[in-house]
Amino acid sequence: MDVGNNADSNASGSLAATANQPTKIKFQYDEDEEAETIEEVATESSNLDEDSTMCDREESLATGDDKTSADYYFDSYSHFGIHEEMLKDVIRTKTYQNVIYKNSFLFKDKIVLDVGAGTGILSLFCAKAGAKHVYAVECSSMASTAEEIVKLNGYSNVVTVLKGKIEEIELPVAQVDVIISEWMGYFLVYENMLDSVLYARDKWLAKDGIVLPDKASLHLTAIEDADYKEDKIEFWNNVYGFNMSCIRKQAIAEPLVDTVEQNQIVTNCQMLKTMDISKMDSVDASFTAPFKLVAERDDYIHALVAYFDVSFTKCHKLMGFSTGPKSRTTHWKQTVLYLEDVLSICEGETLTGTMAVAPNKKNPRDVDITVKYSLNGKHCQVSRTQHYRMR
Ligand SMILES: C[S@@+](CC[C@H](N)C(=O)[O-])C[C@H]1O[C@@H](n2cnc3c(N)ncnc32)[C@H](O)[C@@H]1O
Secondary structure: OOOOOOOOOOOOOHHHHHHHOOOOOOOOOOOOOOOOOHHHHHOOOOOOOOOOOOOOHHHHHEOOOOOEHHHHHHOHHHOHHHHHHHHHOHHHHHHHHHHHHOOHHHOOOOEEEEEOOOOOHHHHHHHHOOOOEEEEEEOOOHHHHHHHHHHHOOOOOOEEEEEOOOOOOOOOOOOEEEEEEOOOEOOEOOOOOHHHHHHHHHHHEEEEEEEEOOEEEEEEEEEOOHHHHHHHOHHHHOEOOEOOHHHHHHHHOOOEEEOOOHHHEOEOOEEEEEEEOOOOOHHHHOEEEEEEEEEOOOEEEEEEEEEEEEEEOOOOOOEEEEOOOOOOOOOOOEEEEEEEEEEEEOOOOEEEEEEEEEEOOOOOOOEEEEEEEEEEOOOOEEEEEEEEEEO
16 A cells, blocks of 8 residues: 555555545536626635535544544554555455465465555465464554454464564564465555565565565556646646746646546556565665656646556465456556656657656655656657656
């Protein structure tokens, strides 16, 4: 899942990011006439009924218990809502379930470590598949709920829930045979939970042990997206007659998590980076990769789109899933990076460049992305560098 901005390291969760990530719902309004006078503007009413009252903001943010929305924002994995979203992502959860149930030979009589157990779902799958013991490590307060769930389902003798950060807990065993985790964030590396999995691997994984999933790759393509770029980026150029283009700068620097329609894709899809979770070093999650996207039709390009695939290569047969626009949508959707230029590209022409990805130095859960692109086409010659930050 995602993680919220400046939250501390265990305060990740897509509650935060989804709040920043609008979906493509557009309101209908009459845009053909610009109001010329103050009076004309003023006649447009708000949507408040006469007897409706503005509720107190503090009160509206308060939740049923003694936690506020802010608490949830900064510790969103403690709230069941984010787990509901992940569990209901059938592509995600069913893939893990199939990997575990259809490959019980990987788990039978094995010691398993579940890094970031959440509700304990992956631990329960492993227990059901015959694991000897599962250590379910969860840093948020969902840990106590996971413990309750394990008990409710009669697996307390097999699954031990440990509350704490993987980097700080003590495991009652020296080694584990299997490390399982669902650590992927938006744009694959947003949230930086991969580091925690690598930490666990280096500390506890037996020499012949396995990490699941063990492969992840980041991919790139380019899309036509005139309407939405207009709505989300150019909107700031003229807001009720005022120039707010300083916000446009912020908006374009923030990658947008959203679903992309297949018919928007203008070029081929290219793999940018592949990671072997069983071998890689944490610094390998920072990289610069070249790209060469070839136009498959004459069209305009407004944005680059990144997505990831994960795979479990230790299974009987290769298993995994894709979060790409040509596959069934997952809760990760895709990550859209709007370009400053509108590129007019002809079939066969290539958009070339590099993408550099690294955790933000101040807040390593954020991701800094630098894209250099150039097009030397029949109708369009352009070369530019753009900086983005996922927060
Ligand atoms: C993406 S969720 C996955 C939850 C669960 N495994 C599932 O598949 O539904 C990641 C979980 O890892 C936890 N987490 C993140 N970093 C952690 C760390 N360093 N130590 C322990 N838990 C962590 C989060 O609180 C969150 O519940």
